Amino acid sequence: MEHKKVPVADLKIGMHVAELDIPWLESPFLFQGFTIQDEKELAQLRESCEHVFVDVEKSGDIDVAELEEMAASDRQKSAFKTDFSEEVVRARKVVDAGTELADKLLNDVRLGESIRSEEARAVVSELIVTVSNNPNAALWLTNLRQKHEFVAAHSMNTCVLAVAFAQHLGYEREALEQIGMGAMLHDIGLMRTPREILIKEGALSEEEFEVISRHPREGYNVLRLVPGMSETVLNIVRYHHERVDGQGYPNGLSGEAIPREALIVALVDAYDALTSPRPYTDRPLPPHDALGKLREVAATSFGGDLVEQFMRCVGIYPVGSLVQLNSGALAAVVSHTQRTRLRPVVMMLKDGDGERYKNRPLVNLDTLVEGVDTERWRIVGVRDPEDHGIDMSELADIQGR
Structure with a gap:
C-alpha cells in the first residue's frame, strides 16, 4: 500500500484520501479513508487541511509520476513559505522600527526638538540590507497599514518603495542611503501644518490645500539646519512635489531642473498615497489601478521612462494585489x-x-x-x-x- 503526500490545492476528483494532516474526528468527514467524489468534498478538504496522503492503488487512473511531481511541488511550496515567512518577520522588525522612528521624528519637529538623524540613517541602512535580501518581503508589508497610521506609516512605506525602486534602477549603496533618508523625511514639514487639516475627513478646501502645500519648503527649512544633512536629502524633501511639466510646487520646476532622486521619491510617494487609506481621500486604489493612474500622468508628472521602470520594478501584479x-x-x-x-x-x-x-x-x-x-x-x-x-x-x- 503506497501513500503519497499531496497538497490540498492539487487534489482531484477520483483520488483516494487515506490520511489527513488533522485528526479524523476534527474533520467534517464521516469515514476514515474515502475517494473524492465531487467539488464539494474538494472544497471541504481545502478548507480543513493543508495536505493529505493519497492511496495510489485506490486512486484509479491517477498517475503515480504525477503524484511524485505534486509531492515535490509541495516540498518546494513549504520551503518557500518558511523562507518567505522568515524574511517577512525580519522585514517587519525593520519596518516597524522605522515606522516608530518616523513617528518620533515627526513629533520632534512638532515639539521643536532636534532631529534624530543618526537613528534615521541606521534604520535606512538596515532597510537596504533587508530589501537586498528579499524586496518582496519588504514590499508585502507596505500594504498592511491602517487609516490612522497614515503619516508615519506613509513615510516608512515611501522609504521602502524608494529603496527598492532605486536599487532596481542600479543605484549604489551610498546613493541608496541618501534616497532612503530623503524618502523617510520627505513629509517632515507636515508637522508644521495644523493638525485639524491633517486629520480632516473629505476633500480639502483651496485654502487648506495651500497650507498643506507649504510642507516641502517647511521640511527643507527644518532639515537644512541639521548638521551633516546632504544636498540630496534636502533636494528630495524640497522638490518631491515638483512635476516635469512645471505644474508642481513649491518652485514650479520642470524637466531636468528637478533632481532625479527627487522624482524617484515623488513617484513612489504618489503610488503609496494612491494605495493607502488616508483621511482626506477616497478609498485607496488597488495597486494595479494605481499603476494605471500613474501611467496616465507619466508624461506630465514624472516622465514616461521613470514610470515604465517603476512598473517593471513592482510588476504587472504588484505585491499586495x-x-x-x-x-x-x-x-x-x-x-x-x-x-x-x-x-x-x-x-x-x-x-x-x-x-x-x-x-x-x-x-x-x-x-x-x-x-x-x-x-x-x-x-x-x-x-x-x-x-x-x-x-x-x-x-x-x-x-x-
Missing part, C-alpha cells in the same frame, strides 16, 4: 521576479464559491504545468479587496494562522 483566478478563487500576490511577473506566488484567500481558506496556502504559479494546472490557476484579473470583504491589512502573518 488581490487577483482572481480562472477557477473564481481570490488570492493575494506575495512575491514575483522580473521573469515571473505574470506568474507570481499567491496566497489563496477565497475559493471559487467565496469560502475563505482556513490556512491561506501559497501557490507558485510559475511551477504549474502548462495546459494542465493552468486551467485552474491562471490569473484572469485584478480585484478590489473592499468589493469582496477582504481587509489586506489583516494578512501580515504570512503563515495564515
Whole structure:
C-alpha cells in the first residue's frame, strides 16, 4: 500500500484520501479513508487541511509520476513559505522600527526638538540590507497599514518603495542611503501644518490645500539646519512635489531642473498615497489601478521612462494585489521576479464559491504545468479587496494562522 503526500490545492476528483494532516474526528468527514467524489468534498478538504496522503492503488487512473511531481511541488511550496515567512518577520522588525522612528521624528519637529538623524540613517541602512535580501518581503508589508497610521506609516512605506525602486534602477549603496533618508523625511514639514487639516475627513478646501502645500519648503527649512544633512536629502524633501511639466510646487520646476532622486521619491510617494487609506481621500486604489493612474500622468508628472521602470520594478501584479483566478478563487500576490511577473506566488484567500481558506496556502504559479494546472490557476484579473470583504491589512502573518 503506497501513500503519497499531496497538497490540498492539487487534489482531484477520483483520488483516494487515506490520511489527513488533522485528526479524523476534527474533520467534517464521516469515514476514515474515502475517494473524492465531487467539488464539494474538494472544497471541504481545502478548507480543513493543508495536505493529505493519497492511496495510489485506490486512486484509479491517477498517475503515480504525477503524484511524485505534486509531492515535490509541495516540498518546494513549504520551503518557500518558511523562507518567505522568515524574511517577512525580519522585514517587519525593520519596518516597524522605522515606522516608530518616523513617528518620533515627526513629533520632534512638532515639539521643536532636534532631529534624530543618526537613528534615521541606521534604520535606512538596515532597510537596504533587508530589501537586498528579499524586496518582496519588504514590499508585502507596505500594504498592511491602517487609516490612522497614515503619516508615519506613509513615510516608512515611501522609504521602502524608494529603496527598492532605486536599487532596481542600479543605484549604489551610498546613493541608496541618501534616497532612503530623503524618502523617510520627505513629509517632515507636515508637522508644521495644523493638525485639524491633517486629520480632516473629505476633500480639502483651496485654502487648506495651500497650507498643506507649504510642507516641502517647511521640511527643507527644518532639515537644512541639521548638521551633516546632504544636498540630496534636502533636494528630495524640497522638490518631491515638483512635476516635469512645471505644474508642481513649491518652485514650479520642470524637466531636468528637478533632481532625479527627487522624482524617484515623488513617484513612489504618489503610488503609496494612491494605495493607502488616508483621511482626506477616497478609498485607496488597488495597486494595479494605481499603476494605471500613474501611467496616465507619466508624461506630465514624472516622465514616461521613470514610470515604465517603476512598473517593471513592482510588476504587472504588484505585491499586495488581490487577483482572481480562472477557477473564481481570490488570492493575494506575495512575491514575483522580473521573469515571473505574470506568474507570481499567491496566497489563496477565497475559493471559487467565496469560502475563505482556513490556512491561506501559497501557490507558485510559475511551477504549474502548462495546459494542465493552468486551467485552474491562471490569473484572469485584478480585484478590489473592499468589493469582496477582504481587509489586506489583516494578512501580515504570512503563515495564515
